[in-house]
Every structure is written in structure tokens, then in C-alpha cells.
Amino acid sequence: xxxxxxxxxxxxxxxxxxxxxxxxxxxxxxxxxxxxxxxxxxxxxxxxxxxxxxxxxxxxxxxxxxxxxxxxxxxxxxxxxxxxxxxxxxxxxxxxxxxxxxxxxxxxxxxxxxxxxxxxxxxxxxxxxxxxxxxxxxxxxxxxxxxxxxxxxxxxxxxxxxxxxxxxxxxxxxxxxxxxxxxxxxxxxxxxxxxxxxxxxxxxxxxxxxxxxxxxxxxxxxxxxxxxxxxxxxxxxxxxxxxxxxxxxxxxxxxxxxxxxxxxxxxxxxxxxxxxxxxxxxxxxxxxxxxxxxxxxxxxxxxxxxxxxxxxxxx
Amino acid sequence: xxxxxxxxxxxxxxxxxxxxxxxxxxxxxxxxxxxxxxxxxxxxxxxxxxxxxxxxxxxxxxxxxxxxxxxxxxxxxxxxxxxxxxxxxxxxxxxxxxxxxxxxxxxxxxxxxxxxxxxxxxxxxxxxxxxxxxxxxxxxxxxxxxxxxxxxxxxxxxxxxxxxxxxxxxxxxxxxxxxxxxxxxxxxxxxxxxxxxxxxxxxxxxxxxxxxxxxxxxxxxxxxxxxxxxxxxxxxxxxxxxxxxxxxxxxxxxxxxxxxxxxxxxxxxxxxxxxxxxxxxxxxxxxxxxxxxxxxx
Numbered sequence: 001x002x003x004x005x006x007x008x009x010x011x012x013x014x015x016x017x018x019x020x021x022x023x024x025x026x027x028x029x030x031x032x033x034x035x036x037x038x039x040x041x042x043x044x045x046x047x048x049x050x051x052x053x054x055x056x057x058x059x060x061x062x063x064x065x066x067x068x069x070x071x072x073x074x075x076x077x078x079x080x081x082x083x084x085x086x087x088x089x090x091x092x093x094x095x096x097x098x099x100x101x102x103x104x105x106x107x108x109x110x111x112x113x114x115x116x117x118x119x120x121x122x123x124x125x126x127x128x129x130x131x132x133x134x135x136x137x138x139x140x141x142x143x144x145x146x147x148x149x150x151x152x153x154x155x156x157x158x159x160x161x162x163x164x165x166x167x168x169x170x171x172x173x174x175x176x177x178x179x180x181x182x183x184x185x186x187x188x189x190x191x192x193x194x195x196x197x198x199x200x201x202x203x204x205x206x207x208x209x210x211x212x213x214x215x216x217x218x219x220x221x222x223x224x225x226x227x228x229x230x231x232x233x234x235x236x237x238x239x240x241x242x243x244x245x246x247x248x249x250x251x252x253x254x255x256x257x258x259x260x261x262x263x264x265x266x267x268x269x270x271x272x273x274x275x276x277x278x279x280x281x282x283x284x285x286x287x288x289x290x291x292x293x294x295x296x297x298x299x300x301x302x303x304x305x306x307x308x309x310x311x312x313x314x315x
Numbered sequence: 316x317x318x319x320x321x322x323x324x325x326x327x328x329x330x331x332x333x334x335x336x337x338x339x340x341x342x343x344x345x346x347x348x349x350x351x352x353x354x355x356x357x358x359x360x361x362x363x364x365x366x367x368x369x370x371x372x373x374x375x376x377x378x379x380x381x382x383x384x385x386x387x388x389x390x391x392x393x394x395x396x397x398x399x400x401x402x403x404x405x406x407x408x409x410x411x412x413x414x415x416x417x418x419x420x421x422x423x424x425x426x427x428x429x430x431x432x433x434x435x436x437x438x439x440x441x442x443x444x445x446x447x448x449x450x451x452x453x454x455x456x457x458x459x460x461x462x463x464x465x466x467x468x469x470x471x472x473x474x475x476x477x478x479x480x481x482x483x484x485x486x487x488x489x490x491x492x493x494x495x496x497x498x499x500x501x502x503x504x505x506x507x508x509x510x511x512x513x514x515x516x517x518x519x520x521x522x523x524x525x526x527x528x529x530x531x532x533x534x535x536x537x538x539x540x541x542x543x544x545x546x547x548x549x550x551x552x553x554x555x556x557x558x559x560x561x562x563x564x565x566x567x568x569x570x571x572x573x574x575x576x577x578x579x580x581x582x583x584x585x586x587x588x589x590x591x592x593x594x595x596x597x598x599x600x601x602x603x604x605x606x607x608x609x610x611x612x
Contacts, residue, residue, distance in 0.1 A: 015447070027467065139596050139597065143590075144592075145546050151585065155574050253458075255551070271553070286455065289455060289459060
């Protein structure tokens with residue numbers, strides 16, 4: 001187990017190193033830098049001014065040197081400065097993390113609480129009208145773009161309340177806060193709950209055909225106990241994996257959802273930083289996302305071993 | 316689930332496969348939802364192909380007189396801010412959205428199959444490096460990867476296809492690799508080796524055709540996800556550039572403010588996206604059921 005952990009950790013670092021190189025090179029391929037964008041907006045370009053800005057930002061150095069500067073800083077906890085706001089990148093990113101984390105957390109909870117029970121029901125009632133109905137609903141959940149669902153929800157708010165829920169830094173009261181986060185979380189979580197439901201269903205169907213379920217049934221165990229205890233316990237393993245993958249995917253869905261609901265989270269910030277060619281921000285944000293994903297995957301692997309005693313690492 | 320033999324699968328399920336129509340009729344009866352999905356997709360493909368014949372207005376012509384016109388007898392789905400007919404833009408948008416998503420699906424799958432097959436067949440250092448690289452790509456969410464690729468390549472139709480295709484590669488490559496790994500242990504591959512067939516020939520003639528079934532299921536499912544990715548990219552303004560009428564683009568032009576003032580600009584393009592993706596998902600499900608007998612009831 002110990003050797004496995006070390007190996008696994010080494011691979012994690014290797015992956016993160018690869019990502020850092022990949023993202024760095026991709027950004028340097030990007031046509032135009034922040035100086036171009038600023039001067040595009042100004043209209044007139046004085047080459048000397050442009051050179052000066054590029055020099056100040058270190059964009060005139062060679063790419064390997066720029067990369068070394070960035071990674072060197074990163075290892076010392078210095079993330080550099082945002083080109084846009086000229087504030088330290090860390091100060092820009094840190095306050096935004098809890099916002100996105102709350103959204104993702106609520107969305108994930110929502111999707112598990114709704115998706116798993118409905119998936120079990122759908123599997124148990126396979127090929128009935130209820131099953132068909134639930135399958136069509138979940139399939140439409142997978143078919144709607146998250147940003148469109150968000151827009152539809154906004155439209156519903158306009159129709160019924162005359163206003164749209166607006167994000168604020170200092171929400172008043174617990175319920176207001178919950179509403180403020182739940183509405184966008186539902187918009188992005190609908191897709192995940194649909195996914196959980198489908199996955200639970202197909203995983204349950206496979207398990208329900210196994211011998212030990214027939215044994216449980218023939219010894220007279222009640223149907224509810226068979227479905228929710230004997231079967232679900234084993235059907236959950238693939239669902240756990242997907243919860244992990246989904247946590248990462250939620251970040252993608254949150255990019256558009258935060259844009260629609262105008263929420264100043266990490267995900268929307270990434271798109272803004274890309275538009276402005278704000279290299280330090282994009283690099284650091286992408287590294288942050290990669291670290292989150294890699295860590296979640298690692299945790300899921302460990303959880304696997306804990307949940308399923310048949311799985312042992314390193315032997 | 317390894318061999319792709321629709322007829323065998325169908326006759327195993329009780330179909331009369333002696334006539335082609337028998338097989339089609341059986342598919343419709345056995346998988347009504349899948350058949351509906353196929354019809355939805357066919358409708359959109361036909362609409363895209365015959366766009367000039369089923370629209371009256373040019374999707375790009377602006378007309379200030381009908382700016383933000385409500386849906387009416389003349390403009391069925393209303394007009395946008397520049398007075399362009401929304402119905403025409405959605406029909407012509409099908410061309411862009413379907414071309415981009417099918418293009419990226421085909422490109423991503425081809426690269427993925429090549430990598431997966433080579434990786435699973437050659438093993439060794441090639442496999443090791445490829446696996447690490449794919450793992451790296453997968454540690455960023457698909458949309459994040461696509462956004463960065465799109466920004467790095469710059470906005471154009473071709474670049475959008477590439478930006479969506481590349482992030483798909485690891486997902487295809489991993490499935491194909493896993494399938495190849497199990498296939499190369501099969502007796503028929505051993506037999507081919509025993510009669511002295513070359514490795515390349517075995518890979519292309521025996522292993523590749525047997526990965527088609529999972530590939531078809533995967534590709535259908537991915538078509539839905541590429542359509543969604545394209546719409547998200549265009550919604551964020553990083554995908555298909557003006558003046559092409561892409562569905563995602565239509566929503567970004569009309570987003571927040573039109574929620575109050577012109578809901579038709581928000582509803583219809585989103586419906587178009589959802590319907591096509593719904594169709595691909597229905598068909599994909601039916602194909603998976605058909606080709607993966609473990610879930611048959």
C-alpha cells in the first residue's frame with residue numbers, strides 16, 4: 001500500500017508538470033498578447049510603448065525563461081500579478097474559490113440525493129411506464145445545455161416574481177443565501193443528477209441479475225431490503241467514480257452557469273482571463289483546476305479500496 | 316459485445332433479418348425510443364441539407380424595420396436585434412452546428428482509435444507515454460480544455476472543430492485501448508499469429524473491426540457532447556465566429572437582457588440544441604442496448 005501511494009503520488013506530480021508545460025505552450029501559441037489587446041482598444045500603436053509594456057510584463061523573454069520564472073515563483077508561493085488588475089494573482093483567485101466550491105457542493109449534493117434514488121426506482125420498475133418516464137426526463141437533462149437551462153430559470157423568475165435573483169457579496173439571512181446559491185446550482189446540477197440516475201439504473205440492472213440477489217429473494221428477504229440494501233450497496237461502486245468525475249465536470253458546467261447568473265466565481269474568471277490574455281491568471285487557474293481534479297481522482301481511488309474489500313493496491 | 320454484427324445481434328433478439336426492412340421494422344418495434352431519436356436526427360440533417368428550400372429569409376440579411384419582432388405569420392420564430400429571421404438562422408445554424416460537431420466527433424474518434432489501437436497493440440514505452448499524456452489531458456474538464464484550445468488556435472470554423480476534437484481523444488483512445496488489450500488475448504488472434512500473419516495485418520484485419528461496436532456506441536454518445544460543447548464555446552464567444560449562425564452564438568447575442576424583453580430569442584435556439592442532442596442520446600442508448608447484451612431484459 002505504501003509503495004503504491006508513493007508511486008501514485010509521483011504520477012500525480014508528473015501529470016501536473018505535464019499540464020503546466022502544455023498550458024504554458026498553448027498560451028504562447030495564442031495569437032495576440034495583452035499589449036495587442038490594450039492597443040487594439042486604444043486604436044493608435046506606439047511601438048515603443050508596446051515594447052515597454054511587453055518588457056515590464058516579461059513577455060520579451062524567451063519562452064523557457066518565462067516558464068522557469070513562473071514555476072519558480074509558484075514553488076515559492078508567488079503566483080505573479082494579474083495583467084488586468086495588477087493585483088497579486090493569489091488575491092484575485094482566493095476569494096473566488098469558496099463561491100465556486102459552494103455552487104459545486106450544492107449541485108453535487110442535489111444530484112446524488114435526486115439521482116441515486118430515482119435510478120434505483122427506475123431499475124426496479126424496468127420497462128414500466130414509470131421507468132420510461134424517468135428515462136426520458138433524465139435523457140432530456142443530459143440534452144439541455146446548462147446555460148440554456150439557466151436562462152430558462154431566469155425567465156421563470158421574471159415571469160413569476162418580476163425580477164431575477166442577483167448575486168451579492170453580502171447576502172441577508174440564511175434563506176436568501178441558500179436561494180442565491182441553489183438556483184444556479186440546480187441549473188448546473190440537473191445534468192449531473194440525470195447522469196447519476198442513468199448510471200445507478202444501469203449499474204442496478206446488472207447487479208439485480210446476479211445470483212446472490214436471487215438467493216436473498218429465495219430466502220424470503222423483503223423486496224425493499226433487497227433493492228436498497230443488498231443490491232444498491234454493490235451497485236454504488238461505479239456511481240462513486242462518476243461522482244468524482246462529475247465534480248470535475250461541474251467546473252466546466254459552472255463556467256457557463258456563472259456567466260449566465262453573473263456570479264464572480266473561479267470558473268467565469270477563467271474565461272475572462274483568457275479573453276484578456278491575462279497569462280498569469282489563466283496559468284494559475286488551470287493549474288488550480290488540474291490540482292483539484294487530480295486530487296479528487298486520487299481520493300476516489302482510495303475510497304474504492306475502502307468500499308470494496310476485493311480491491312487491494314500494491315499487492 | 317466485441318464483434319459488430321448487427322444482423323447476428325438482431326436475429327439473436329428474435330428479428331427476421333432475411334430482408335433489410337425486417338431488421339428495420341424489428342429495431343423500431345424493439346427500440347421505439349431509439350427509432351424516434353433516429354428520426355429527430357434525420358429531420359435536422361435534412362433541414363440542414365435543404366435549408367435554402369425551407370426558408371424564405373436569408374439568415375444574414377439585416378432589416379432594422381423588424382428589429383426584435385415577435386413571432387408572427389411572416390416571421391414564425393420572430394427576429395433578433397438586427398432584424399434577422401430567427402427561423403432561418405436556426406435552420407442555417409443546423410448546418411454550422413452539425414458540421415462542427417460531426418467534424419470534431421469524426422476527427423477526435425479517428426485520432427483516438429489510432430492512438431488506442433497502437434497503444435493497446437504495441438504496449439511498451441509507446442503505451443506508457445501515450446497513457447501518461449492522455450491522463451494529463453483528462454485531468455482538465457472537457458470544456459476547460461476546449462476553451463483553452465479554442466483561445467490558443469484563434470476563432471475560425473476549422474479551429475473550433477479542432478478545439479473540440481482534441482479534448483475528445485483520450486476518452487476514445489482509452490476505450491479502444493482497453494478493448495484491444497482484451498482482444499489480443501483472444502484465441503482468434505492467437506490463431507492468426509500461429510498461421511504466421513503479420514502483426515500489422517492482425518491489428519488492422521482482426522482487432523480493428525472488433526472494436527467497431529464499442530466505437531459506434533461511443534461516437535453516438537459523443538456526438539451529443541460535441542454539439543453541447545460547440546454551443547457552450549459559441550455561447551462564451553470563443554467558438555464559431557460571426558457571421559455564421561451557430562445556435563450557441565445566437566444565445567450569447569440574446570442572453571441576459573433578452574430574457575426579459577424577447578424570450579423567443581432565448582427559447583428557440585436552445586430548443587434546437589436540446590432536440591438534436593436528445594435525438595443522439597435516444598439513438599445512442601438504443602445502440603448500446605443492442606450491442607451490449609448485458610443489459611437486455
